[in-house]
Amino acid sequence: MNNELYTPRKHQAEIESNLARFSVLVCHRRFGKTALSINRLIRAAQETKRPDWRGAYIAPLYKQAKTVVWDELKRYCGLGRDDCTVKFHETELRADFENGARIRLFGAENPDSLRGIYLDGVIFDEVAQMPYRVWSEVIRPALSDRKGWGLFIGTPQGKNALYRLWENAKRDPDWFAAMYRASETNIIAADELEAAGREMAPEEYEQEFECSFTAAIRGAYFGNLMGVADKENRVTSVPHDPTLPVHTSWDLGMSDSTSIWFVQSRPGGNYAVIDYYEASGEGLDHYARILDAKGYKYGSHIAPHDIRVRELGTGKSRLEIARGLGIRFDIAPNIPIQDGINAIRSILPACWFDSVKCAPGIESLRHYRRAFNERMNDFTARPVHDWTSHAVDAFRYFAVGFRQPGNAARPLRTINDYDPFGRQHERA
Template sequence: MAGLAVTIPYKPRPLQRRFHDERTRFCVLLCHRRFGKTVAAINDLVRQALRSPRENWRSAYCAPYFSQAKQVAWDYLKQFTGPIPEVKFNESELRCDLPNGARVRLYGTDNANALRGLYLDDLVLDEPADMNRTVWTQVLRPMLADRQGRALFCGTPQGTDNLLYDVWQQAGADEEGIWSRFRFPASETGYLPQQELAAARRGMDEAEYLQEFECSFSAAIKGAYYATLLDEAESAGRIRDILIDPAMPVNTAWDLGMDDSTAIWFFQMEPGGDWRIIDYYEASGEGLSHYAKVLQDKGYLYGTHIAPHDIRVRELGTGKSRWETARELGINFAIAPSLPVSDGIDAVRRKLPRCWFDQKRCSSGLKALRSYRREWRQEFNVYASRPRHDWTSHGADSFRYAVTGFRPVMDMSDAPRKARTDYDMWSQ
């Protein structure tokens, strides 16, 4: 607002100020309960409203329900814009009109279709884990397009199968610099007294505490096999951009589906024994020739290809096994041993602390590993001894075959190592 000095009664805490100063056009803010995310989000909108030179500037604060938006954010919006001269409030529409023509309005995404046809310069989605993904992709994202508006997603993790996790992953894989993300767990912010955190931990299920106060996506996945280990890998910086050594063989491990998905992990083994997990691919309804083409297009120097033991089973239609078909395509599979699934899961657990994952190329595979969990037997109110078979199984099974089936070739010479495959990727 040119020519008018307005003091908003908001003094951000250090981490809130960091968020204000460093956020980009699209931003994901994960924070523990009582961090002050709604206060920060509302003030971020107000600051933009007052500073923007655009005419008829419009913004929306969206909660999963209209009543929730009113309960959570309306009083804050009135509190922090109240000192602005000539500000006007519309109680029925939860709308704040500023004297420069800017407007901040609260909505519930339970009636998202009512938003169609509007435009936005700025947007906040509070607790997007409780929102339908299509609210963002089909309704709200197009509203930002013509004005190149901003969007903030803020909330507490609730597992991996929701919008909040999707945008968190998208922000981590961004290469254009338009996404940013922040994670502020209670153990690091210091905003809540340790005595209070200890009392909360005693009174809550451990998974509930980790979700609500430590911003853990994995904690909400009951019975998850690898979620905690992947959280540790992320905290230790082992889920990041991984360089591919062009002189080091890339090994692959496959879960071969018939009518469902085929999943392939790509990894390199360091001389010290650590694994670089550099890539992941999954598709369904395709024949082996499709996956041979995928390997060719990626252009890696291949080493060992690992398949499950049932690849040798002959198909009724052709009389040939997929192992034989793969050989005809130039892919020579090593066979993973037939072990109990529980033994393979234990082997993966032992291996994960020595694995480094590329956060972009492996994002969908990591999501599968995080969500892979035990079957819940509702009738007995207990977990079964077997894993649940769902969309996570393909990525988890192929990783298990990698761990149990890979045997490094000991090269005692000084000559460059050759990939263990007859498949000439560039000859066709």
């Protein structure tokens, strides 16, 4: 049925003939990757011999899956045609095929909500906007016993999950990796590309049409500052100093993720960001056990102001529950989010990050960005709420809430060649 509704272009047909069990496609805008991937799922569902075949299409946000993909899935399945036998469930964004196969759409903003499912095939759309752990921790195990396949598609937005998958795929002979730049495919007319090049910032054009992983992330709040941290070798191995207290800063969620940064204040007004932890769907007792397991000597624990809100079920606030678990929180001031973003900007030049233990948090700082209003063709004043938000919010509470013992004002580093580990640091 879908063959009559979908005719692959030259490059799409080339991809379909080369797909491996796991494939990574880095494609320019308007390449047609969504149509390609939807029809890959539909074809697999129609041709399977399994009566319980399950496929998934994962977008960065559930709302995106519903807005961008759901209508396309129904169209390519033949909704409205007399020969369409697929049943669609609007509340679950699920398509049930006559042979028992199912395709369902998901959002990646709450990775743990995907746990416990099994899959025979999965599409990751716009992987650059997702945390890598959605794949490594959640979906990869869901494919194992069924030996399912995965297709990753997207346009670069810096060196994130898509970049990592792309680099891994190029090295692994069992994976298929392909990149399609607008200057090479001839899908978009040359005069249109020239016009886009005049109207877009150079880094935006390179990212969107030429698939550049090194172009700046559009609207990123801290992209340049994190780039400077890379150049100054401040994203590196940062050992824990057992003689100094470890301060924590939290963003507390229930169904959403809870994020915790572990920071030591070092001589000279520097901050050694030594660790990071994130989970979702867990109570405060879980995080108390994590703190104990780390074995650090703790100083301040900083929480957002809404920790004082009492829960309907217990009548207690999380502040009271935490105190019962031995965690005494300081409350970060409730200030406008833009002021908190500026506070992060003020301390980032003083921060050294452990590149391994803090990797998910670092990735969030790099990709936290302003929302773009397509109608107004401009960025809004507020950030996008996505997988980066929890880690950045927790870091923001540290930036506005941490004070040295004695309530002294937070010092800021004024020189760039100081090494908090007692070594002279050469400028990059």
